[in-house]
Amino acid sequence: MVLLVTKGIVKQFGAFRALDGVDVEIEKGRVTLIIGPNGSGKTTLVNVITGVYKPEAGRVFYTKPDGKMIDITGWPPHKIFEIGIVRTFQIPQIFQKLTVLENLLAVARGQRGESVISALLKNWVKEEEELARRAFGILKAVRLIDKWDVPAYLLSAGEMKLLELARALMAGANLIILDEPIAGVPVDQAHEVFKIVRDINKQQNVTFLVIEHRIDIAFKYVDYVYAMASGKVIAKGLPEEVANDPKVKEVYIGG
Ligand code: ADP
Numbered sequence: 001m002v003l004l005v006t007k008g009i010v011k012q013f014g015a016f017r018a019l020d021g022v023d024v025e026i027e028k029g030r031v032t033l034i035i036g037p038n039g040s041g042k043t044t045l046v047n048v049i050t051g052v053y054k055p056e057a058g059r060v061f062y063t064k065p066d067g068k069m070i071d072i073t074g075w076p077p078h079k080i081f082e083i084g085i086v087r088t089f090q091i092p093q094i095f096q097k098l099t100v101l102e103n104l105l106a107v108a109r110g111q112r113g114e115s116v117i118s119a120l121l122k123n124w125v126k127e128e129e130e131l132a133r134r135a136f137g138i139l140k141a142v143r144l145i146d147k148w149d150v151p152a153y154l155l156s157a158g159e160m161k162l163l164e165l166a167r168a169l170m171a172g173a174n175l176i177i178l179d180e181p182i183a184g185v186p187v188d189q190a191h192e193v194f195k196i197v198r199d200i201n202k203q204q205n206v207t208f209l210v211i212e213h214r215i216d217i218a219f220k221y222v223d224y225v226y227a228m229a230s231g232k233v234i235a236k237g238l239p240e241e242v243a244n245d246p247k248v249k250e251v252y253i254g255g
Pocket residue numbers: 013018036037038039040041042043044045
């Protein structure tokens with residue numbers, strides 16, 4: 001089942017075409033990766049999907065949990081967030097002085113009144129208990145459970161990325177968009193971040209769209225890859241197919 005589709009997306013900045021007819025399909029339950037050199041349009045595409053930019057042409061469709069496909073083109077970012085499409089940096093910044101657990105509870109409290117859970121629960125205490133229970137479950141999944149009472153500023157670069165991921169889960173995401181999740185993260189931690197993304201994808205059936213430059217690491221953990229260059233998709237397929245595509249090789253290593 002396709003969770004999100006873009007059809008013929010065109011986005012211009014003045015006369016410059018940053019996206020020139022982009023079609024992508026994100027299958028539910030998959031980890032989809034978008035690669036491409038700097039300036040190829042990856043971030044602009046994510047900005048169109050998440051409502052930051054309105055495209056000049058093209059549509060974005062999303063399948064709701066009830067199976068109905070809706071046109072979300074041009075919706076404001078908060079509405080796109082509410083239907084479960086969460087880009088990690090859309091969530092308010094990590095609070096450095098708060099503990100890991102408090103950072104998760106802050107996400108949920110920020111949403112109070114909107115979540116299904118708060119609608120179902122009868123009173124505040126029960127709601128707080130439920131939130132804490134959920135938060136601990138998520139911390140277990142992202143392997144930060146041992147750090148639950150550690151202030152965020154003491155986390156390593158990799159752990160900080162995992163906390164961002166935990167916060168997206170806490171926000172009730174169906175589709176999590178990770179923007180360079182291992183940028184600045186040492187190699188061993190980078191593998192750990194992707195392993196955890198994979199586990200969460202499998203165990204919790206969360207769909208991921210990942211933008212990443214370090215394709216040597218990312219390719220091992222994803223199901224499907226789109227390669228972009230100059231505002232267009234130049235290749236798509238399984239990681240090994242895209243890695244061996246002559247057009248992709250040309251863009252990355254100059255032929
Ligand atoms: P990527 O994420 O692949 O590095 P971007 O989507 O950030 O690429 O950028 C694609 C192109 O669009 C680049 O040439 C960039 O300079 C241009 N661009 C992006 N955002 C803007 C903007 N707000 N105004 C003008 N040009 C932009």
